[in-house]
Amino acid sequence: MAQSRPDAAPWWRSAVIYQVYVRSFADGDGDGTGDLAGVRARLPYLAELGVDALWFTPWYVSPLKDGGYDVADYRAIDPAFGTLAEAEKLIAEAGELGIRTIVDIVPNHVSDQHPWFRAAREAGPGSPERALFHFRPGRGPDGALPPNDWPSEFVGSTDPVWTRLPDGEWYLHLFTPEQPDLNWAHPAVRQEHEDILRFWFERGVAGVRIDSAALLAKDPELPDLASAPDPHPYVDRDELHDIYRSWRAVADAYDGVFVGEVWLPDAERFARYLRPDELHTAFNFSFLSCPWDAERLRTSIDTTLAEHAPVGAPATWVLCNHDVTRTVTRYGRADTGFDFATKAFGTPTDLALGTRRARAAALLSLALPGSVYLYQGEELGLPEADIPLDRIQDPMHARSGGTDPGRDGCRVPLPWGAEEPYAGFGAQAEPWLPQPEGWAAYAADRQADDPGSMLTLYRRAIALRPEFGDGPLTWLPSSDGVLAFARASGALCVVNLSDTPADLPAHTELLLFSAPLDADGRLPQDTAVWLRA
């Protein structure tokens, strides 16, 4: 494992972290589903890409009703992906290549196949087993109405967040009925999760991503949202901070790091999670959702840096993940922002334009202070895929009544070899999600030696990333629609989002560009450049 020098800034303050969605990364055993053997075989690719850490979306035993975010056993690997022994080997092998591992813990809910929930279902109303979850009688005649009015966390879903069991009691699930919410006021729930953290830190993981991190704590009365909106009965409750302080004490014993999935519009509330004795980092969804617009991006960057500064935490920069529309598709649309509420089938996109902007956005995000997350396939410039209706597996689609395309379009198995069956994902069986026509054109082997490819751009940018990393950012004077800033190393980043070519600031060296400069040495539209001052 690569160790930081004792006097050096901690690795996670400036890391490039690559998100692996195991099911779609690489299929080592040829059954159509990605697995740990596939990841192990591709570790040299990840090392060559130059990433510092891998974040694995949940790889635990799961009925996969929500892509693994329905965990039946947090201490075992799903047999479709491999074994615990293989995970240990993978963590060790990645470490030998200087790559750390981050696992994904899902504390808000478990699978309905988790032993705790199976026992609770069996044990019946009033049992101690049910106290680990939120069971309640229903309302209305015969208790036939759900206990409260909370809406589903899947935006666009009108399904209730309560399911009734044959014995008449209802249980709470902010996501699907197969994901019952845990009762975080119960000491056994806290104890169990601290043990799970230790289990994975003992296995050499360097960090933990915390799923739905702001949702765990509930108002014990479970009041209607309409009548008790403040404080919110289940979002961002103050009790959470005590939970994360205990987690931090566990992590500190292993030098482990947290990244929280915290979707909160209020910057001050968001920053509370990043106080020195809580989480180290949290995902920056304001930047991820931001349209391709210079002013709005600059505001997002400034707000992000300002909200992190008082607590001393580094920012994170994310352009996409396994839940949102792929960047090249989004940036080629009329509306270049991301919003779960506006996702729709058949939104037109200009992929050439989107790709040009995504290349510029890559250089922008990799030049910003803090850590950067890449989602597998982003480095290949993969577009969002249209999945045939009868192949969509994401519950978000069905729970929207079929109006939301769901998230499978960004989860399509990766293309590795242009000339191989299924674009080299795994030779023998058809992948679990279909790859669209033309997928092979994006294959990693085709891009590897192409100086103009997305993969080459990412490799070069990550190699130069130490010029940027953690530390201050200073905006430089620039014309409308142009973002220009300097970093302490003397490296500059300029991004032109205006419709006219932009002059470059004084510089001694051109480090990297997302598209060539024009004949007059100016920066064309939708292009980014890295310079040395």
Ligand code: NOJ
């Ligand atoms: C956030 C995860 O990123 C998403 O994929 C999942 O559906 C929900 N949390 C529920 O666990």
